Amino acid sequence: xxxxxxxxxxxxxxxxxxxxxxxxxxELSLIVLAVLLCVYGYCDVGLARNGTVPxxxxxxxxGLGVLALVAHWAVRLRAPxxxxxxxxxxxxxxxxxxxxxxxxxxxTPGDRAAPTQLVWSTLGVALFIVVVLMLRDxxxxxxxxxxxxxxxxxxxxxxxxxxxxNGARIWIRIAGFSIQPGEFAKxxxxxxxxxxxxxxRSALAYTGRRVWFVQLPTGRVLGPILAIWLLSVxxxxxxxxxxxxxxxxxxxxxxxxxxxxxxxxxxxxxLLASLGAVAVGWLEPHVHGRVEDWLHPLGTIxxxxxxxxxxxxxxxxxxxGVLGTGLGLGHSVLIGFAAxxxxxxxxxxxxxxxxxxxxxxxxxxxxxxxxxxxxLALRDPxxxxxxxxxxxxxxxxxxxxxxxxxxLIPLTGMAMPFxxxxxxxxxxxxxxxxxxxxxxxxARRQYDGESAP
Amino acid sequence: xxxxxxxAAVFCALLLVALLVNAARIQxxxxxxxxxxxxxxRVTIARYDRPRGDILVDGRSVTGSRDSRExxxxxxxxxxxxxxxxxxxxxxxLYGTTLLEHTHDAILSGADPVLTPLPLWNDLTRAxxxxxxxxxxxxxxxxxxxxxxxxxxxxxxxxxxxxTGKVLALVSSPSYDPGVLSGNSxxxxxxxxxxxxxxxxxxxxxxxxQTYPPGSTFKVVTAAAALDAGVVRDVDRPTDSPDPxxxxxxxxxxxxxxxxxxxxxxxxxFEWSCNTVFAKxxxxxxxxxxxxxxxAFGFNDPALRVPFSVAPSTFDTTVDRAQLALSSIGQYNTRxxxxxxxMVAAAVANDGELRQPYLVERTTTDGGSALTAPGPxxxxxxxxxxxxxxxxxxxxxxxxxxxxxxxxxPGATVGGKTGTAQHGVGNSGTPYAWFVSWAQGDRDPxxxxxxxxxxxxxxxxxGEITGGGVAAPIARAVMEAVLGS
Numbered sequence: 001x002x003x004x005x006x007x008x009x010x011x012x013x014x015x016x017x018x019x020x021x022x023x024x025x026x027e028l029s030l031i032v033l034a035v036l037l038c039v040y041g042y043c044d045v046g047l048a049r050n051g052t053v054p055x056x057x058x059x060x061x062x063g064l065g066v067l068a069l070v071a072h073w074a075v076r077l078r079a080p081x082x083x084x085x086x087x088x089x090x091x092x093x094x095x096x097x098x099x100x101x102x103x104x105x106x107x108t109p110g111d112r113a114a115p116t117q118l119v120w121s122t123l124g125v126a127l128f129i130v131v132v133l134m135l136r137d138x139x140x141x142x143x144x145x146x147x148x149x150x151x152x153x154x155x156x157x158x159x160x161x162x163x164x165x166n167g168a169r170i171w172i173r174i175a176g177f178s179i180q181p182g183e184f185a186k187x188x189x190x191x192x193x194x195x196x197x198x199x200x201r202s203a204l205a206y207t208g209r210r211v212w213f214v215q216l217p218t219g220r221v222l223g224p225i226l227a228i229w230l231l232s233v234x235x236x237x238x239x240x241x242x243x244x245x246x247x248x249x250x251x252x253x254x255x256x257x258x259x260x261x262x263x264x265x266x267x268x269x270x271l272l273a274s275l276g277a278v279a280v281g282w283l284e285p286h287v288h289g290r291v292e293d294w295l296h297p298l299g300t301i302x303x304x305x306x307x308x309x310x311x312x313x314x315x316x317x318x319x320x321g322v323l324g325t326g327l328g329l330g331h332s333v334l335i336g337f338a339a340x341x342x343x344x345x346x347x348x349x350x351x352x353x354x355x356x357x358x359x360x361x362x363x364x365x366x367x368x369x370x371x372x373x374x375x376l377a378l379r380d381p382x383x384x385x386x387x388x389x390x391x392x393x394x395x396x397x398x399x400x401x402x403x404x405x406x407x408l409i410p411l412t413g414m415a416m417p418f419x420x421x422x423x424x425x426x427x428x429x430x431x432x433x434x435x436x437x438x439x440x441x442x443a444r445r446q447y448d449g450e451s452a453p
Numbered sequence: 454x455x456x457x458x459x460x461a462a463v464f465c466a467l468l469l470v471a472l473l474v475n476a477a478r479i480q481x482x483x484x485x486x487x488x489x490x491x492x493x494x495r496v497t498i499a500r501y502d503r504p505r506g507d508i509l510v511d512g513r514s515v516t517g518s519r520d521s522r523e524x525x526x527x528x529x530x531x532x533x534x535x536x537x538x539x540x541x542x543x544x545x546x547l548y549g550t551t552l553l554e555h556t557h558d559a560i561l562s563g564a565d566p567v568l569t570p571l572p573l574w575n576d577l578t579r580a581x582x583x584x585x586x587x588x589x590x591x592x593x594x595x596x597x598x599x600x601x602x603x604x605x606x607x608x609x610x611x612x613x614x615x616x617t618g619k620v621l622a623l624v625s626s627p628s629y630d631p632g633v634l635s636g637n638s639x640x641x642x643x644x645x646x647x648x649x650x651x652x653x654x655x656x657x658x659x660x661x662x663q664t665y666p667p668g669s670t671f672k673v674v675t676a677a678a679a680l681d682a683g684v685v686r687d688v689d690r691p692t693d694s695p696d697p698x699x700x701x702x703x704x705x706x707x708x709x710x711x712x713x714x715x716x717x718x719x720x721x722x723f724e725w726s727c728n729t730v731f732a733k734x735x736x737x738x739x740x741x742x743x744x745x746x747x748x749a750f751g752f753n754d755p756a757l758r759v760p761f762s763v764a765p766s767t768f769d770t771t772v773d774r775a776q777l778a779l780s781s782i783g784q785y786n787t788r789x790x791x792x793x794x795x796m797v798a799a800a801v802a803n804d805g806e807l808r809q810p811y812l813v814e815r816t817t818t819d820g821g822s823a824l825t826a827p828g829p830x831x832x833x834x835x836x837x838x839x840x841x842x843x844x845x846x847x848x849x850x851x852x853x854x855x856x857x858x859x860x861x862x863p864g865a866t867v868g869g870k871t872g873t874a875q876h877g878v879g880n881s882g883t884p885y886a887w888f889v890s891w892a893q894g895d896r897d898p899x900x901x902x903x904x905x906x907x908x909x910x911x912x913x914x915x916g917e918i919t920g921g922g923v924a925a926p927i928a929r930a931v932m933e934a935v936l937g938s
Contacts, residue, residue, distance in 0.1 A: 254461050254464070257457060257460070257461065258457045258458055258460075258461050259457075261456070298492070301492040314487055315487050315490065317476070317479045317480050318480060318483060318485075318488055319484075319495050322481065331494070331498055331524075334494055349476070354477060354480040357476050358473055361472055361476070365466070365469045368465050369462070372461070376455060376459075381454065384454060384458065395465040395468060395469075396468075399468040403471070403472060406475050406476055407475070407479065408471060408475040
């Protein structure tokens with residue numbers, strides 16, 4: 001397909017009749033495009049604000065470019081069959097996030113988040129490279145599923161020992177860096193769920209008693225997974241991080257459905273979710289307030305207290321309209337606290353408009369779709385479940401936070417993957433992309449020499 | 454398993470569709486209401502994100518804008534704040550707008566749709582129309598002369614072009630610099646508190662928002678009413694008026710400052726400001742006649758705007774004969790703004806026709822193309838022409854040989870009337886010194902200026918407070934400035 005790909009193909013296997021294109025050239029050109037887009041956005045912010053290209057533009061572009069190219073080199077070296085869209089999407093979203101954070105930094109001279117975010121992005125890409133280089137086969141993870149779950153629970157429990165920040169007990173502070181261990185736990189739990197369900201899906205689907213119209217599996221099979229799920233959700237409720245607990249729940253239900261094919265699970269899952277949501281909404285004043293805000297976004301204005309964060313976020317989206325105000329020209333900083341993290345999407349919505357917002361949503365959609373496609377192409381159940389699980393994490397996370405800040409569902413604090421300020425989140429998302437790269441490489445590699453899927 | 458993965462993928466696609474549809478709902482359907490929500494600070498930010506248009510006097514701007522580099526970016530500045538404060542008002546980010554800054558806010562701030570050449574163009578380009586300009590009718594020299602004449606004493610000056618109704622000067626003293634109220638800092642709040650607590654009330658626009666007892670200057674109205682009603686047919690024939698005059702139905706005797714008022718003819722009584730003669734004339738004309746003439750001059754009209762509202766001047770119509778007698782010499786409940794008394798002088802000067810006063814000549818875009826042209830202002834016949842002619846003669850007499858000789862200008866015909874208004878409990882307050890006048894240069898085909906001056910506390914020595922001594926020189930300075938320009 002590309003000169004490079006063709007050359008390799010011809011040199012390597014002249015005898016083979018069908019040789020799958022590796023499409024690394026496409027990936028490279030898309031990466032270059034993504035880096036150029038991000039540099040353009042960075043310059044646009046400076047031009048709109050001060051009429052000059054910001055001084056760090058060359059450094060920013062070079063930094064992002066070098067990171068992306070090293071990652072590309074790692075993929076070319078160890079995952080040549082990988083899906084060519086995954087890495088460019090990661091680069092573009094991460095670069096756009098850096099632009100948006102840099103843009104918001106201009107409004108808050110005392111609080112610069114972009115340099116830190118760049119450091120975390122570098123760490124994230126480093127982790128990506130390590131995973132792509134070291135993890136030769138995703139099935140290796142299956143062996144360590146119980147190590148994963150133990151690590152996940154430790155990570156989830158860790159912040160309880162640290163003081164709460166802004167009402168949520170989800171951070172630990174080490175040497176000036178705040179880390180959100182729950183972010184890493186997502187991937188580990190996805191690995192565990194995938195491994196466990198892959199091993200026990202027949203037992204889950206076909207054994208056990210039938211109660212009413214739902215086939216209940218035996219307690220021996222269901223017990224451990226339910227216990228771990230309850231434990232993780234319980235820890236999260238204690239830590240008041242309801243967005244993540246919602247995410248775990250969704251992930252659990254999706255994987256259970258995909259593994260067993262029982263619609264009954266969906267029904268039970270939704271029932272449990274509604275019960276849990278209603279109970280938490282009733283009992284937890286923090287969450288109750290969020291639900292009230294969701295039902296009446298402008299309620300605090302009518303009460304004479306001024307616009308709340310959600311109202312400010314909606315104002316920002318509305319101000320963007322179809323085409324947006326242009327980078328650097330919006331006023332999303334009015335959202336105040338968390339404008340760079342949970343509410344980063346409002347800046348995108350205001351300054352890039354509905355057009356830019358749809359583009360961002362579609363990038364996420366594409367990322368998820370590539371994950372599902374890799375899952376469909378694989379043959380081993382663990383790989384399939386892992387791919388679906390990782391892609392679903394991204395999908396659910398985007399929906400929970402994007403739906404929250406646009407008033408579609410009650411707001412729960414969570415980081416927009418790649419875009420939002422937050423080191424742990426960026427590192428985790430790069431790990432997810434790295435695993436998807438590995439899985440998609442495996443998925444296509446198995447067909448090489450045979451007919452394409 | 455493949456089938457179920459596809460189901461899960463469809464579920465994710467549904468989530469994506471929900472997000473997209475909701476985004477369109479917020480950014481298109483609800484965008485209008487959210488953008489206009491008063492709690493949305495973007496409205497305020499957009500208002501101050503470009504320099505405000507200017508207010509012009511004699512072709513020169515008396516305002517400006519300062520880039521504060523803050524969220525509410527441009528702050529109003531004034532080149533000569535205290536001088537023009539009774540015209541411009543202030544444009545504050547904390548306290549809103551007043552006077553011209555208020556009435557023409559849409560033009561000045563750039564929000565008025567007439568400033569945009571193509572409809573919807575700005576919605577597409579997200580450009581901001583620069584604010585338009587407001588060109589006033591003021592005469593810079595007259596304004597400066599009036600302000601210098603008051604010299605910080607409490608008082609006000611209003612000057613009009615009698616023929617067109619243009620406001621040539623509008624001065625209130627003591628004044629303030631509206632620029633200190635422009636920003637939104639703590640200093641602005643302190644300035645606001647200080648100006649409001651000032652016992653001299655510098656933010657009070659005395660020329661249009663404060664009414665005073667007009668005292669003897671109201672005798673212009675009374676004399677005109679008597680002439681129009683036919684109560685007096687010959688200004689040189691002695692009137693039948695006793696000195697002192699007993700107010701009808703009471704035992705109170707009304708006296709004069711000077712002698713020679715008994716049975717004085719209207720001309721002499723006007724020149725020497727005989728209270729007894731005019732009190733009796735008012736009673737002879739009657740409430741209905743007096744009220745009709747006063748209303749024709751503009752009294753009892755709450756709707757007057759220049760374009761900002763003017764406090765209504767009052768002539769009480771529910772009075773008995775004794776109160777009518779006092780009302781007719783500008784006491785009791787008779788009250789007038791300086792602008793109202795300038796209108797009285799202007800109507801006399803303009804042969805009995807009163808042009809409605811106006812302050813804004815035209816508005817223009819930032820580029821200078823006119824948005825609104827000065828249309829013909831409504832005109833009202835207040836007096837018969839013959840009555841107006843007689844009144845002009847009487848007022849000229851005051852300046853040539855009566856109480857107003859201080860207002861005489863060589864090379865010009867000047868008519869005037871002095872006033873010294875008692876006020877306070879038992880008339881204990883320092884009297885207000887009044888002077889109303891008009892002037893026509895010898896080479897001018899028509900009268901050029903009508904002016905009213907009031908000085909609240911000209912001096913502590915009551916004997917010296919007369920309109921002729923304190924207010925007339927200020928009026929003369931203003932008239933000279935207009936005639937000389």
